[in-house]
Amino acid sequence: MNILLTGASRGIGAATLEALNSAGHRVEGHSTRGGNGLIAGDLSDPQSPRKIWEAALERSGGRIDALVNNAGIFEGVAVDAADDEWDAAWARTLQVNLQATASLCRLAINHYCQRGEGGRIVNVASRAAYRGDSPNHWHYAASKAGMIGMTKTIARSYAANNILVFAVAPGFTVSEMTEEYLTGRGGSQILADIPLGRVTNTKEVAEAIRWLATEAPAASTGSVIDLNGASYVR
Numbered sequence: 008m009n010i011l012l013t014g015a016s017r018g019i020g021a022a023t024l025e026a027l028n029s030a031g032h033r034v035e036g037h038s039t040r041g042g043n044g045l046i047a048g049d050l051s052d053p054q055s056p057r058k059i060w061e062a063a064l065e066r067s068g069g070r071i072d073a074l075v076n077n078a079g080i081f082e083g084v085a086v087d088a089a090d091d092e093w094d095a096a097w098a099r100t101l102q103v104n105l106q107a108t109a110s111l112c113r114l115a116i117n118h119y120c121q122r123g124e125g126g127r128i129v130n131v132a133s134r135a136a137y138r139g140d141s142p143n144h145w146h147y148a149a150s151k152a153g154m155i156g157m158t159k160t161i162a163r164s165y166a167a168n169n170i171l172v173f174a175v176a177p178g179f180t181v182s183e184m185t186e187e188y189l190t191g192r193g194g195s196q197i198l199a200d201i202p203l204g205r206v207t208n209t210k211e212v213a214e215a216i217r218w219l220a221t222e223a224p225a226a227s228t229g230s231v232i233d234l235n236g237a238s239y240v241r
Contacts, residue, residue, distance in 0.1 A: 008221055009067040011060070013037045013111070014078030015045055019131060019180060022213035023077060030217060035063035035071075037078065050078055050103045056110035064118070073127040073220040074115040076108040079150075083143030097146045104150035109157055116161065116170060125169025129219045130158050131212075132231065134178040138239045151176075155231060162229030171228040173219040178235025179206040203236030 010027055014020040015036030027034045037059050041047025046062045048055040064071055080103045084096035112128055119126035135144070136151035155174055162172040179197055198204060215232045223230075233241065 008032045008072040009070050010034045010073045010075060010220060011037070011063040011067075011071050011111075011115075012075040012077060013050070013059070014131075016040075016043070019177070019209045019212045019216075020077045022209035023075060023216045026210070026213040026217040027220070030221065032221065033067060035066050037063070039078075050107035051099055053102065053106070053110070056107050057114065060111060060114040070122070071115065071118060071126070073129070074111060075129045075131070075216055075220055076111055076154075077131040077216070078107070079104045079131065081144070081147055083141070084146065085143055086145075100146040101150050101153075104147070105153045105157075108154055112157065112161060112172075116165060119170050120165075120168055125171070127220055128158075128161065128170070128172045129216050130154050130172070130174040131216070132158070132174045132176045134176050134233065134235045134239050136176055137241060158231070159229050166225075166228050169225070171223070171225055173223060173228065174231045175212060175215050175219070176231050176233050176235070177207050177212050178233075178238050180212060180234075181206055181208055201236040201238045203238075205236065207234045207236060 010032050012020060012024055012034050015024045016038035024034055024036050035046060037046045037048055039049050046059055048059040050056065080100060082096060082100060084093055108130060115126060115128055132154045133151040135148040136155045140148040158172050158174040197206065212234050215234060233239065
């Protein structure tokens with residue numbers, strides 16, 4: 008399969024890139040700065056999704072079979088921040104985490120429909136979509152909740168076109184994006200909230216993404232896989 012993976016340079020994305028490559032798939036990876044064969048694109052720029060998609064399409068010979076929307080940001084803003092800072096933080100997080108994901112989903116759906124063979128989409132959301140997040144991360148939780156709602160809407164709308172759409176919702180995951188936050192909150196406090204007794208690792212999330220992007224049965228379209236050590240059970 009030809010797969011476009013955003014946010015492929017580190018954390019869950021890097022682990023997913025390795026998992027998909029090891030399974031024999033052709034992956035066009037993306038990162039903000041590019042390099043090491045990755046497509047460059049800053050998703051805070053509304054024009055970037057199309058540029059990334061077209062670059063991946065060209066590299067893959069005009070065919071993409073699966074899209075994995077993994078890129079995202081986790082940047083806090085205090086409730087008592089200045090209005091301009093608050094508004095800018097919300098705008099940036101929603102653009103990168105939700106709007107850019109929606110734009111890439113739209114491009115993938117149009118491609119799959121034009122090709123007439125269907126395709127797959129996997130969106131990397133978060134446990135925060137269901138149980139919320141810290142006082143400084145309202146916008147992050149909102150962006151991920153929006154991603155879940157969008158995923159389910161796309162699944163219901165395009166299942167008849169053999170377009171299968173899924174999401175994963177990790178809890179705390181050991182990665183570069185969360186390391187500082189985990190340390191700041193205190194490891195013991197975080198672990199006390201996870202019945203499994205440890206945080207999720209990137210390989211576990213990557214394996215779930217790999218399965219959804221390439222093997223999950225069609226009847227499971229619209230589903231969300233939780234990876235949080237039972238710290239939130241729906």
